[in-house]
Amino acid sequence: MTTFHRTYIRSIVARLLSSRVPVCSPCNRRLFSNGVIEDNDIVLLKRVGSAAQTAPILSPRLCANGKLKIDSDSISHDHIIGQKVRDVVISRKKRLYRLSQPSLAEYTDYTPRLVTPIYAQDASAIVSLLDIHPALPAAEIGKDEERFEIFEAGTGHGALTLNLARAIHAANTAPPTIPDDSGNVPVQDGETSDQMKEAEIALKVAQEKYDKWRYNRKAIIHTLDVSQQYSAHAQTIVRNFRDGIYFPHVDFHVGTIPDYISGRLEKSLLPFLDHAILDLPSCDDYIEDISKALKPNGVLLVFCPNITQINACVLGIKSKGLPLFLESAVELGAGSVGGREWDIRPVRTRAFLKAMAEEAVKKEAEKIEKLAADAGDLLEPPSPVDPTGTISATEYVDPLPTPGVDGWELVCRPKLAPQRVILNMTRRIVRTICQLAALTAVSIVVVYFLDNRFRVLPSALHNVMPAHHPGLVITDITVTTCSQVNLFTSCRLDADEWHRVEKDLYLGTGWVSSAYVHIKRKKEEELLPEDKVVVDVKVGRLDPSNGQKGEENERWESRPAGLWIKRSAKRHASDSSKAITAVDVLFGADAVDPRNGWQTIGTGLLLDNSGEIQEAQLSVRRGKPSTPPKAVPRINDNAKFKIMQVSDLHLSTGTGHCRDEQPVGLNGQRRDCS
Missing domain, CATH: 2.100.10.50 (Vitelline Membrane Outer Layer Protein I, subunit A)
Incomplete structure (x- = not known):
């Protein structure tokens, strides 16, 4: 029996033995996984045993008699329903696919799209920049608590909406069952009018309970889009993830930013947004409206495709005098975790400041002369001109020139990499040196033993080895x-x-x-x-x-x-x-x-x-000839030393006459050579 047949039989047995959890109603939802795939679930299929790297396949909601098409192949939904996560199913063309529960990143990246989504790694970076820490819900419903609200302009695909909802959903209590959007009560064969009325009453009670829970929420994501089509598609994306686990925490709106902000401010003049995110063209046109609704210490995050639009936002905030300051600018997708930070700030050159001061002094002098001429006297002006080029603090000075010619320039450059990257690289280099040193030591030992037994080194190296004689x-x-x-x-x-x-x-x-x-x-x-x-x-x-x-x-x-x-x-x-x-x-x-x-x-x-x-x-x-040790000169404590020079010394190993005896006949012509 081949591996294919064993896998096929195992999948059939698993389907026959798996217990099916009955669905009480079309509105039944599971906010956790019991390991068994059921109706209305969404699964991720990954090819098994394929040499080619194929992308995972995200299924639609599973239903009886349904079919999942995979290029020219297909898998029946009935073959998937009843299986467990990590089981293997077989397609019509006998290809193996492993079932898994899609993560949030996989779900947002592989769901059908109408617009380009914010990818998972970028969405995670945006949420981390907001540094959201929601408070736990109060034990008593209706207790007076400040509501935490985040506004997202540009719903798009709904990927960022899902990540934001995951970050704040812990601040709300567990939501009740989500009623059916259509409002229609499902009719089954054989039902009487009394049973239908009871079903309508139950649906109405569920809707009232759900609306009451939504009214008492303490954390909400407001997402707005100008397109009804895109907003409806994003709403479907959010609701289908894990049976709508984050759907109750999001409010979807269709319209423009000024209409939504002005409508909310008419009801209450106080700011109501804790954070705001702009992901749409011409973000600088809406910053002033958002700043009116943003709470103190709130964060406005602008998502732009290029640095030029960021510069326009910075200059717009500076020129309009909005109560905002640039905290950081991060380039996402730059090949590093968390993105690459940029240094963007408006500055004025020293030359412009000096020229502006001189111009103000000149205007002040002309004004004083004109006042003196009109008065008809030669008294000294009450506000003398400071010869150093500054203006007296008691005299009113004209405001700065209008934006565009006020001398503001932008510093726009990426910041240097953090030191931790260099430290990690240095550690890697040290580790490589240690590995090379260990490898070299082992190689030397191996060559040493091989040379002792089989003489593998050339003579020039073999002779200098400590166990060999060079002569x-x-x-x-x-x-x-x-x-x-x-x-x-x-x-x-x-x-x-x-x-x-x-x-x-x-x-x-x-x-x-x-x-x-x-x-x-x-x-x-x-x-x-x-x-x-x-x-x-x-x-x-x-x-x-x-x-x-x-x-x-x-x-x-x-x-x-x-x-x-x-x-x-x-x-x-x-x-x-x-x-x-x-x-x-x-x-x-x-x-x-x-x-x-x-x-x-x-x-x-x-x-x-x-x-x-x-x-x-x-x-x-x-053995090897020994090298005589070199004598170390000895110097006394008083820095004095003696030198003895032997001019001529003959050593002989045999009996004979001294050679070149000097002086001749010394010591009675006795032979002193030894």
């Missing part, structure tokens, strides 16, 4: 003896494989014999799998593995002159700190190697005719 490692050590009378012997082995330590082990005292130490060395990258690395050297007549604790299983290889070497072919033997990387020869029974990292074997080589003075000892270096 050579010793793979073999031997001692060769040659005789001048035996032509078949040689003290020099194959130079391509062996390196000779240029020190005669007999120090030239042998009559016909000489002996030299030869070592075989390779670079670490040139080692073959079969190559072994020397890890220890000893001198003796017996195998070092005999009689020494811990070396019973070690294999030592014998070489001439009592030399024993231990070699290892393990993978990391060349990286070990025990690996021998250099070999030298010292002379003397008490020879000591002063070089850092060097150490003598302790036992001299077993040669045939070597004496105590000529006793040859091997000195080896293990």
Whole structure:
């Protein structure tokens, strides 16, 4: 059985098992969702399993035997009624759609429209700018409370009306059942005249109860439009959302702004609007009428498609002297939550103010001279002219010039982005740097272990790794003896494989014999799998593995002159700190190697005719050559220090004469070189 068949059977079973809630009358409304879709509900259908991004589909009110058309496809209303939210239904062409309850934003964006609506994100921003906080309704009906009223000019699609009603509906008590608009009592077959009269009386009582509730409302949205068609369409949009949950809190009007405002002010001269919203052409023509009906501290919000109309409103308020001031100008749909704020304010240039002051002083002087001439005397004028260019406060000054030539200019520019955006961006950059640092550290560790096992780095990088030796490692050590009378012997082995330590082990005292130490060395990258690395050297007549604790299983290889070497072919033997990387020869029974990292074997080589003075000892270096630490100059507290300069110093590792002795014959011509 395929997934399609399972889904189809599941939908049929759900329809058969779902309980239908009976509708008592056509006027029955549910202000909450019980999870089961019923008659008169509106649902949102979203395509399931489609690769293409298709827009959701908003259904009309569901009814029995109805059909929802979707392009060339359709779904019967009977297949939807009885299902639960989030269930899947199948269309005529076997397409899957998931049912959901539309949100306010989805409802206003996908309902049929006659005019362009204010989209959900813009409507939410407008409501948040008004900062509405309705008070809870009083416990006693009819208690004297101030009514909260918002006026919306330009109903349009009704999207903003729904958002405003949602913001203020908590200030009213729960509304009764909304009566049928037609006023007609539904007639059913078999009903008598008495039953019809009872139904008419019940409808009349419901209407009176509803009208009384509307009269006692404490929060109202007044929405006005000049078009009867648009107003009726918006009324339908508001009433169909969630079975009219916000419809009782809205009053719809058709007409003009001056007629509505003047009609309300005739009944009461006091302002009655807490907030007002203008969403129509030429908003600046109606600001004066709205300001008369706006309460103190009330907000007038003007919704315009361009900044030019905003400028006209600001200049109109300034020129007419209306009791309004610009609090903020926000550009909606600017790609940020809440919109982008603009800086719009009227200003006067300093040059105009200076010229206006000079003109006023000039007119005042001419006026005083004229008064003096008419009086026929030469008395000083009572209001002298201030030489600094200002006017005496006791004299009347003509009002400012008329609008248009009064020097007012507009500052109109978007404000800079708030600091929080920059902080969020900085945090993202820091987070990226941390991620890159962690990735780099992990990569270095992985490469380090791979290089230890498989040598993946080039030699230039491999040699500087802390576990590797940049120089050579010793793979073999031997001692060769040659005789001048035996032509078949040689003290020099194959130079391509062996390196000779240029020190005669007999120090030239042998009559016909000489002996030299030869070592075989390779670079670490040139080692073959079969190559072994020397890890220890000893001198003796017996195998070092005999009689020494811990070396019973070690294999030592014998070489001439009592030399024993231990070699290892393990993978990391060349990286070990025990690996021998250099070999030298010292002379003397008490020879000591002063070089850092060097150490003598302790036992001299077993040669045939070597004496105590000529006793040859091997000195080896293990691991990486150490760098001698740099001495830190020491300065006394009195800022004085001493400098010792060694002009010429010779160090020798063998018995011999001092080279370049100076002065000659010092200390009784004793050899001080060591």
